[in-house]
Amino acid sequence: MTTPLTANVPSGRRPRRVGIARIGIYAFLLTSAAFFLLPLWIMVTTSLKPRAEVWEGNILALPAEFTVEPWIKAWSEACTGLDCNGISVGFWNSVQILIPSLVLSILAGAVNGYALSFWRVRGANLLFGILLAGAFIPYQVFLYPLVRLFSQAGIYNSLACIVIVHVVFGMPIMTLLFRNFYASLPVELFNAARIDGGGFWTIFTHVLLPMSAPIIVVATILQVTGIWNDFIFGLTFAGRENLPMTVQLNNIVNSTQGERAYNVDMAATILTALVPLAVYFLSGRWFVRGIAAGAVKG
Amino acid sequence: MVTARSPAAASPRMLGGRADARPARWRRQLGAKLALLPLTAVVIVVYLGCMLWTVRLSFSSSKLLPVGDWAGLQQYERLFANDRFLLSAINIGIFGVLFIGGCLVFGFLLAVFIDQRVRAEGVLRTVFLFPHAMSLVVTGLAWQWFLNPTLGLQKLVRDLGFAGFTFDWIVNQQMVIYTLVIAGIWQASGLVMAILLAGLRGVDEDLWKAARVDGIPAWRVYLSIALPLIGPMVVTATVLLAVQVVKLYDLVVAMTRGGPGIASEVPAKFVMDHLFERNNIGLATAAASMMLVTVVAILAPWIYARYVRETGRRT
Numbered sequence: 001m002t003t004p005l006t007a008n009v010p011s012g013r014r015p016r017r018v019g020i021a022r023i024g025i026y027a028f029l030l031t032s033a034a035f036f037l038l039p040l041w042i043m044v045t046t047s048l049k050p051r052a053e054v055w056e057g058n059i060l061a062l063p064a065e066f067t068v069e070p071w072i073k074a075w076s077e078a079c080t081g082l083d084c085n086g087i088s089v090g091f092w093n094s095v096q097i098l099i100p101s102l103v104l105s106i107l108a109g110a111v112n113g114y115a116l117s118f119w120r121v122r123g124a125n126l127l128f129g130i131l132l133a134g135a136f137i138p139y140q141v142f143l144y145p146l147v148r149l150f151s152q153a154g155i156y157n158s159l160a161c162i163v164i165v166h167v168v169f170g171m172p173i174m175t176l177l178f179r180n181f182y183a184s185l186p187v188e189l190f191n192a193a194r195i196d197g198g199g200f201w202t203i204f205t206h207v208l209l210p211m212s213a214p215i216i217v218v219a220t221i222l223q224v225t226g227i228w229n230d231f232i233f234g235l236t237f238a239g240r241e242n243l244p245m246t247v248q249l250n251n252i253v254n255s256t257q258g259e260r261a262y263n264v265d266m267a268a269t270i271l272t273a274l275v276p277l278a279v280y281f282l283s284g285r286w287f288v289r290g291i292a293a294g295a296v297k298g
Numbered sequence: 299m300v301t302a303r304s305p306a307a308a309s310p311r312m313l314g315g316r317a318d319a320r321p322a323r324w325r326r327q328l329g330a331k332l333a334l335l336p337l338t339a340v341v342i343v344v345y346l347g348c349m350l351w352t353v354r355l356s357f358s359s360s361k362l363l364p365v366g367d368w369a370g371l372q373q374y375e376r377l378f379a380n381d382r383f384l385l386s387a388i389n390i391g392i393f394g395v396l397f398i399g400g401c402l403v404f405g406f407l408l409a410v411f412i413d414q415r416v417r418a419e420g421v422l423r424t425v426f427l428f429p430h431a432m433s434l435v436v437t438g439l440a441w442q443w444f445l446n447p448t449l450g451l452q453k454l455v456r457d458l459g460f461a462g463f464t465f466d467w468i469v470n471q472q473m474v475i476y477t478l479v480i481a482g483i484w485q486a487s488g489l490v491m492a493i494l495l496a497g498l499r500g501v502d503e504d505l506w507k508a509a510r511v512d513g514i515p516a517w518r519v520y521l522s523i524a525l526p527l528i529g530p531m532v533v534t535a536t537v538l539l540a541v542q543v544v545k546l547y548d549l550v551v552a553m554t555r556g557g558p559g560i561a562s563e564v565p566a567k568f569v570m571d572h573l574f575e576r577n578n579i580g581l582a583t584a585a586a587s588m589m590l591v592t593v594v595a596i597l598a599p600w601i602y603a604r605y606v607r608e609t610g611r612r613t
Contacts, residue, residue: 043443225431
């Protein structure tokens with residue numbers, strides 16, 4: 001029955017035990033960090049090695065003979081089927097898809113969020129509820145009917161088609177973000193603008209939009225990474241001429257005939273990851289905020 | 299002006315005194331109503347319309363083209379007699395359990411260890427979360443390269459002197475599904491860490507002081523006190539991971555292409571292949587409907603617990 005005593009009076013052994021615990025904590029954290037960094041490390045080192053070294057050398061080792069040739073090849077010469085123009089084609093396609101999708105989906109989210117949080121339109125909450133639940137449904141459930149609708153409208157396999165798809169499937173999360181943001185603003189602000197005679201659009205453009213900068217940043221981070229990393233929509237709706245970078249990357253790597261050029265593959269892979277990684281490293285805490293807010297997207 | 303007059307003129311008795319208040323309110327809300335038209339259209343046409351259309355097609359005998367006949371459960375009978383679909387369902391079950399379990403345990407450990415006032419916390423958090431920023435195609439290709447037995451991990455260990463070392467899971471029909479689990483955990487456990495760490499930081503400081511005074515070891519406090527307190531966050535993380543499991547497609551396509559053979563096929567890929575390559579719309583939509591049912595079964599208890607029961611309690 002000495003437990004209460006030892007609990008009240010720390011014994012001399014305690015600091016050493018803490019020391020061991022500290023070492024254990026750091027050992028675990030550093031091992032985990034190594035696990036997360038390992039694939040990135042081998043991607044980078046492989047992409048900087050000449051072909052022979054990839055086949056003979058150690059996968060973890062730094063390149064003995066440093067070369068950027070695989071990067072140049074990946075960017076401008078890698079082949080998808082018979083086209084050998086490199087992953088740059090996919091890069092520019094992704095940029096073309098990203099910009100209109102980003103602007104339109106944020107705009108739609110902002111207008112929806114504003115209408116839902118300040119204007120009591122009957123039935124609007126029910127619509128919003130269905131929209132949010134829809135965010136959880138696997139895309140495979142919607143794909144075929146959408147393909148039919150788009151081909152009937154004559155825009156299947158086009159830039160317009162893929163942009164519409166991104167706006168539609170970005171709508172739940174964008175609307176949720178802006179609705180929650182506007183709901184956190186004081187309602188007096190809105191009432192004052194109403195008394196001054198502001199209409200629906202005037203209040204939106206003159207009062208609320210100028211205050212929305214923080215949430216627009218979060219929405220941008222979320223949509224840039226989401227749209228850039230999309231694979232299934234690009235594959236289904238973009239058409240041959242507009243295949244995004246992820247789809248082209250997969251075609252380059254997984255449809256090669258004969259001996260594979262792993263160094264070029266890895267360079268192309270890193271190039272594809274570069275935009276979202278840049279967003280991630282530059283945005284820091286904002287990215288985590290975006291994830292926390294966008295957790296519903298899954 | 300027509301709108302202002304007509305309701306009152308149509309049935310003045312029914313509307314009574316509110317006759318002129320109503321059109322005014324209606325007009326005031328016109329802007330909001332118009333602004334919500336795109337959302338309404340998306341909900342009705344895409345989220346409800348396309349979903350019902352898919353379910354409807356699954357009860358038809360559609361093959362290459364959609365037909366509107368009624369074939370009852372014929373497609374579902376075929377689906378459950380289809381080896382590839384059954385294997386896909388088993389695979390997604392194995393993947394789901396191990397991936398969700400792995401992410402939760404690993405993510406929780408990362409959150410707890412990072413919560414020990416460690417140095418360079420920001421750097422570590424950045425490292426743990428960065429895979430989440432990358433496309434699953436990128437993740438799949440990176441792991442495909444690393445696990446490739448001829449040049450990757452297996453060769454690395456053999457070159458170190460362990461000539462008998464074998465790690466060929468990615469080309470082994472029995473084991474390939476576990477390589478997908480590894481890549482999945484690599485991609486997603488940082489997210490769980492971020493969610494749970496936010497939860498741990500919200501636990502009342504006094505609880506820790508009280509536990510320390512009572513001489514309760516830290517691990518015990520985490521397991522018996524902190525974990526139940528951040529329960530809702532664990533549930534949220536689980537639901538998010540579960541939805542990702544059902545959607546699993548990009549990773550498989552990039553990493554294994556469903557192979558070797560059909561050993562790593564998953565339902566989402568089954569649907570995609572039957573829609574766009576095998577031209578079997580009936581079977582594909584039946585499989586898609588099964589995915590829908592699975593998601594509803596996962597979500598319904600969560601939505602019920604989180605929204606329905608809570609509002610019930612409040613009233």
